[in-house]
Amino acid sequence: MRLSVIVLVGALLAATTAAVPTSAAKPQMTALPVVNVVATADQKFAPDHIVLHVNKRQTLRFTSAGGVHGIVSTALGIPATMIMPGKPVSIAVTPKKAGTYRIPCTIVCGPGHADMALTIQVNP
Numbered sequence: 865m866r867l868s869v870i871v872l873v874g875a876l877l878a879a880t881t882a883a884v885p886t887s888a889a890k891p892q893m894t895a896l897p898v899v900n901v902v903a904t905a906d907q908k909f910a911p912d913h914i915v916l917h918v919n920k921r922q923t924l925r926f927t928s929a930g931g932v933h934g935i936v937s938t939a940l941g942i943p944a945t946m947i948m949p950g951k952p953v954s955i956a957v958t959p960k961k962a963g964t965y966r967i968p969c970t971i972v973c974g975p976g977h978a979d980m981a982l983t984i985q986v987n988p
């Protein structure tokens with residue numbers, strides 16, 4: 865009896881999985897890959913310099929390897945965001961203007977805080 869129930873559940877799962885179209889439903893992959901930025905425990909962004917492009921949407925994924933950090937950039941449309949250990953945060957950015965943007969850490973996080981900054985270079 866128990867074996868037949870397991871077989872039945874297995875068959876139902878297989879039928880459900882098979883009913884989902886896989887190839888036809890996939891959208892064209894036009895999005896850029898995610899750029900991962902780590903806020904380190906010794907008050908640095910790693911990498912501390914990234915390159916984006918005008919009018920190209922890019923997702924930045926921030927994680928903290930130690931300490932609480934923050935970023936904000938009105939010029940790039942990055943809202944005030946806290947970066948905390950165990951809580952990765954993703955921000956979509958579509959730069960409008962070429963240039964070099966220095967984004968300092970917004971939360972006092974340790975002795976290296978004053979020098980902690982992410983540089984975003986936006987190319988045409």
Ligand SMILES: [Cu+2]
Nearest residue numbers: 969971973977
């Ligand atoms: Cu800081």
